[in-house]
Amino acid sequence: MPEVPSQCAVCHAWPATRLCGDCVARFALPRPRCRTCALPLPGGVAQCGRCVRHPPPLDACFAAVDYGYPWAGLLAEFKFQHDPGWAEPLAARLRAAPGVAQALQQADWLLPVPLSAERLRERGFNQALLLARRLDRARTRGDWLLRLRATPAQASLTRAQRLRNLRDAFALEPLAAAQVAGRRVMLLDDVMTTGATLQTAALVLRQAGAAHVTGLVLARTA
Numbered sequence: 001m002p003e004v005p006s007q008c009a010v011c012h013a014w015p016a017t018r019l020c021g022d023c024v025a026r027f028a029l030p031r032p033r034c035r036t037c038a039l040p041l042p043g044g045v046a047q048c049g050r051c052v053r054h055p056p057p058l059d060a061c062f063a064a065v066d067y068g069y070p071w072a073g074l075l076a077e078f079k080f081q082h083d084p085g086w087a088e089p090l091a092a093r094l095r096a097a098p099g100v101a102q103a104l105q106q107a108d109w110l111l112p113v114p115l116s117a118e119r120l121r122e123r124g125f126n127q128a129l130l131l132a133r134r135l136d137r138a139r140t141r142g143d144w145l146l147r148l149r150a151t152p153a154q155a156s157l158t159r160a161q162r163l164r165n166l167r168d169a170f171a172l173e174p175l176a177a178a179q180v181a182g183r184r185v186m187l188l189d190d191v192m193t194t195g196a197t198l199q200t201a202a203l204v205l206r207q208a209g210a211a212h213v214t215g216l217v218l219a220r221t222a
Helices: 019-028 049-051 072-080 084-095 100-106 116-124 127-136 157-165 174-180 195-209
Strands: 060-066 109-112 145-147 170-172 183-193 212-220
Touching: 060 100, 072 127, 072 183, 072 212, 084 100, 084 127, 084 195, 084 212, 100 183, 100 212, 109 127, 127 183, 145 195, 170 174, 170 195, 174 212, 183 195, 195 212
Parallel strands: 060 212, 109 183, 183 212
Antiparallel strands: 145 170
16 A cells, blocks of 8 residues: 655655655664674774673674664654554664664564563553564564563663663563574664663573574664
8 A cells, every 4th residue: 555645754845754765864874883782883893892891692783773863752753652653664764774684684583672561551552563573574473572570760770770670571481482492583672772671681582592682773872
């Protein structure tokens, strides 16, 4: 079905898709990033100092854009204004990020980071699950990675506090363990700040015997 013409959500050009090509070219420019946490880096640097000193449980990590204008506002519309129509244009940005197409091709499974039951009721959908399904519905498993408990809001917490906050927050569905062992798994979330959420979830997959764990997020804070 052809997309209904509308204004670009950023520059308000008419008619356009939700994100016009000019705005994508302007605000989604590729940039060098740490290969294991997607932190923006100077050109020619493969890994940030933290990941060199403390190797994370992620073998690779990709981010499509920096968390800033206009992406922070668009993600807020997606998550907090109950607008799942953003899933497709945002998934397109994920797919277009350097290295992501190959990583998707190599992945056996896509696992979205789950929400707590309380947050899922408030929001009505898991934004990470919608993004994963737009990338590859057949390999997305939204019920394998489980959130065992709700965690307090993490916006004001340090990385160490976030890691403590998330301790024992995730588990793998027992019947899925055999499907994860020896496989390449991609974890997907919308925003990465300190990396605590993805790393905690990646540890669960490592303990289940995953051979390779990749993180994929739409936006990464600097």
